[in-house]
Amino acid sequence: MVVxxxxxxxxxxxxxxxxxxxxxxxxxxxxxxxxxxxxxxQYDSMVAKLEAIKDDIIFVAENGALVKKKNHTLCSTPLEHQYIKQVLDLISPIPNAHPVLCGANTAYVNxxxxxxxxxxxxxxxxxxxxTDQYAVHGEIMKIAVYHDESSERNIYPQVAHLEDKLKVxxxxxxxxxxxxxxxxxxHALAKLMQTYGVGSHELLVFGDYNNDLEMLELAQFSVAMENAHQNVKKTAKYHTTSNDDLGVERVLEKLLRS
Known part of the structure; x- marks a missing residue:
């Protein structure tokens, strides 16, 4: 399995x-x-990028909250609704921060x-x-927050205390x-490995940012991009060139040659 x-x-x-x-x-x-x-x-955005092969691959969308194959949901892990107001209350005072409520089929934005x-x-x-994100009902897979300058500096310190009960x-x-x-x-990848009988020694994973760390840790063959966050470079067993220098493709060529 390649991820x-x-x-x-x-x-x-x-x-x-x-x-x-x-x-x-x-x-x-x-x-x-x-x-x-x-x-x-979100799932639809991923499909738009991989339209030509959409029926032949598995999509882990919304950072693992939604897993689909051929438009069939394999796994869904929505956010408990009680936390939505709490998160919006924390984000609202932050200048240049834009929360997005990500549903399974659409996202809700101010x-x-x-x-x-x-x-x-x-x-x-x-x-x-x-007009009012507090009034949104239905399943929300996650809350994504965009900051004009830096999410790590300007948003993370305000929500880090939620890590005892949520994934941040x-x-x-x-x-x-x-x-x-x-x-x-x-979590999503572990379920797929179990479903398809794939061991860590049969798994090749590529990533560049902190939301990739858990899946990189599952693979015997984990690869960090040259442009990756330092945490990813420390976690991955192997490195490749950047996303602008065909880093994924170079490793896949080696895999196929082997």
Missing amino acids: TDMDGTLLNSQHEVSNRFFELFQALKEKNILFVAASGR GASLAFIELLKEYYTAFSPV KVSGAHWIDISHPDAHKG
Whole structure:
């Protein structure tokens, strides 16, 4: 099984998947190697990037809160509703912070933040502007918060105390994700390994940020991108080139040659 993060890993800085990857995927498929895309993105946004192979792969979306194959839900771990108001109360006073309530089928964003909505279109293909996020009902997979400057410096210190009851992950330079304690990529991947009978010695995992740490720890073959966070570089057993220098593709070529 090959598992890769999306942004900063499989996707280049222009948020594109290379043609070379799609060629290598066909070779993996011919050798009966399962492929899993694991991302903080919503499911629809992941599918949009991997449309050509969407029926042949497994999607771990929303940082592990939602796992789907051929549009069929394999695993769902929503955030308990009691925490949504608490998180929104903590985020609201932070300047330049934009919370996104991520449902299974759509995301709910403050409709007054027009500039942020334009930015959001890269990461969310299905979203609904609302006037009051407190009034949103239904299952929420996670709360993603974007900060204009740095999520690690400006948001994490304000929500770090929630880590005793929730999963709090800095998932990118501008993003932090807050979810159910079991809603992380490692938990989702462990379930997939059990379902498909894949051992750690049969697992190749790529990542670049802190929300990839748990799944990297499961693999005998864990790979950090050159552009990865230092925590990822310390955790991964191997390193590759950056996401702009075909880092994932270079390792897959070696795997296929072996």
